[in-house]
Amino acid sequence: MKIVELWYKLLVWLGIRKPLYQYLYVQDFPDVWKEKTVYLLGKPNNEWLAGLLCPCGCKKKIELILLPEERPCWHLTIHKKGTLSLKPSVWLTKGCKSHFFLTKGDIKWCD
Numbered sequence: 001m002k003i004v005e006l007w008y009k010l011l012v013w014l015g016i017r018k019p020l021y022q023y024l025y026v027q028d029f030p031d032v033w034k035e036k037t038v039y040l041l042g043k044p045n046n047e048w049l050a051g052l053l054c055p056c057g058c059k060k061k062i063e064l065i066l067l068p069e070e071r072p073c074w075h076l077t078i079h080k081k082g083t084l085s086l087k088p089s090v091w092l093t094k095g096c097k098s099h100f101f102l103t104k105g106d107i108k109w110c111d
């Protein structure tokens with residue numbers, strides 16, 4: 001483990017920093033999805049599908065298409081510090097009706 005990761009985990013453990021979303025490249029979505037994880041299908045710079053659990057805690061699996069020719073589609077940015085952003089916002093029209101941005105690994109809720 002790198003010292004930066006260790007430091008980050010310490011800050012999270014101390015409650016100074018919120019745990020951020022991590023991303024994981026997978027061949028296929030796993031059966032059980034972990035919280036605070038964005039699963040990416042495809043290769044780096046060639047991702048086509050992202051999956052994450054709804055951040056409200058309702059356990060809904062959200063799948064986001066990353067192909068620019070599809071509608072709707074989301075734009076994925078992976079930042080140097082290992083965080084990621086998705087644009088535009090994610091808005092669930094059914095169920096919990098969550099509406100949020102995932103920006104640099106952090107959830108920003110919309111009212």
Ligand SMILES: [Zn+2]
Pocket residue numbers: 054055056057058059060096097098
């Ligand atoms: Zn939800």
